[in-house]
Amino acid sequence: MNTAEIRELFPILKQEVNGHPLVYLDSAATSQKPIQVIEALKHYYEWDNANVHRGVHTLGSRATDAYEGARAKVAKFIGAAGEQEIIFTRGTTTAINLVASSYARSVLKEGDEIVITPMEHHSNLIPWQQAAKATGATLKYIPLQPDGSIALADVESTITDRTKIVSVVYISNVLGVVNPVKEIAKIAHKHGAKMVVDGAQSTPHMKVDVQDLDCDFYALSGHKMCAPTGIGALYGKKALLEEMEPVEFGGEMIDHVDLYNSTWKELPWKFEGGTPIIAGAVGLGAAIDFLQEVGIENVYQHDVQLTQYALDRMTQLEDLTVYGPMTNRAGLVTFNLGDVHPHDVATVLDAEGIAIRAGHHCCQPLMRWLEVSSTARASFYLYNTEQDIDRLVMALQKTKEYFGHAIG
Structure with missing residues (x-):
């Protein structure tokens, strides 16, 4: 499928916003959903809606098949060794948070180290802050290069034999940089540490093979990869997951319960207490089918080319600052326009029908490293075009003219 054919599958893109055709450049926050995913949710609720696992009636069996079928699709999509690891x-x-609460707190002690980077999303920073506080472990940061990238020499000098956990984002949601997580995992394992990968931005955009990366844990969100909100997955090596204790208790995750003691189901269900996110999983499975039909390698190539086109066009604008490396990045451009506040930039662009993100992007420590309070971000996906970028550049030029007193 070419980009024009792909766009036809996304109903939301056919609307006008403020009298202009919508240009959606906020996919790093959440992607839009193709008709195949919307129809899968509709079909589930109209035909298969039932609770899973326990029911023996037909609807319950169909719902269970759909739910567990989605798990199998996730496992295959990211290269897991088996469905039990999802x-x-x-x-x-x-x-x-599951890894930080269950695994980390059970193995960490005073004097141990957790190593992350200053570019982490708050979701991959605050859980480790809390784990360090609860156990007496030390939180350490791999320093960034001037362009925001990571040098393996700095990884080598930061990770020590006291390091027990290394957790790094695969693609930064601000800098767009693709981090060398496979090489970082090798260094972590050399020192006996476990490697956690934040795959929120990488899974939608590039081929992921968790066994090739040799990461110990890998986290992803469905809503950034054409699936519904409220569904995601944790991959963990089976041996590690088997050692870990659940953090939520109740129905679905139990094997035997008496008045004073209980035992848990086997993997993966011991971590899925309560009625699971069945419809979300169905939608995630449909999204994976869609991405495989398009070809995830094609998605990556499209995103890289579009990002380079955006960088080439946007850097021609005077007074526009781009953050992050100019190469080895995918899917987004984070920037500021002179002294115009990013929220004002986003407001003017919205009046032109262009949706971008403005703020600290859940990366306040990184904003301080960049020496700014906030930034604007345009992020791209398989349905975006060069014409979208051209509209963005034209609107940024109009923003410059509107706020001319604040530029320069």
Whole structure:
């Protein structure tokens, strides 16, 4: 499918906003949904809606097949060794919190180290802050290069034999940089540490093989990869997941319960207490089918080319500052326009029918490293075109003219 054919599958893109055709450049926050995903949700609720696992009636069996079928699709999509290694969660945030609450707090002690980077999303920073406070471990940061990238020499000098956990974002939601997580995992394992990867931005845009990366845990969110909100997954190596204790208790996750003691189901269900996010999983499965039909390699190539086109066009604008490296980045451009506040930039662009994101992007420590309070961000996906970028540049020029007193 070419981009024009892909766009036809996204009903939301056919509308006008403020009298202009919608240009949606906020996919790093959440992607739009193709008709295949919308129809899958509709079909589930109209035909298969039932609780899973326990029911023996036909609807319950169909719902269970759809739910577990989605788990199998996730496992195959990211290269897991088996379906038992896939835990459904509400998203990346919940997945990382599960690792930090269950695994980390059980192995960390005073004097141990947790290593992350200053570019982490709050979802991959605050859980480790809390784990460090609860256990007496030390939180350490791999320093960034001037362009926001990571040098492996700095990784080598930061990780020590006291390091127990290394957690790094695969693609930064601000800088767009693609981090060398496979190489970082090798260094972590050399020191006996476990490697956690925040895959919220990478999974929608590039081929992921968790076994090739040799990460110990990998977290993803469905809503950034054409699936519904409220569904995501945690991949964990089976041996590690088997050692971990659940953090939510109740129905679905139990094996045997008596008045004073209980035992848990086997993987993956011991981590999925309560009625699971069944419809979300169905939608995630449909989204994976869609991305595989398009070809995830094609998505990556499209995003890289579009990002380079955006960089080439946007850097021609005077007084526009781009953050992050100019190469080895995918899917987004984060910027500021002179002294105009990013919220004002976003407001003018919205009046032109262009949706971008403005603020600290849940990366306040990174904003301080960049020496700004906030930034504007245009992020791209498989349905965006060069014409979208041209509209963005024209609107930014109009913003410059409107706020001319604040530029320069």
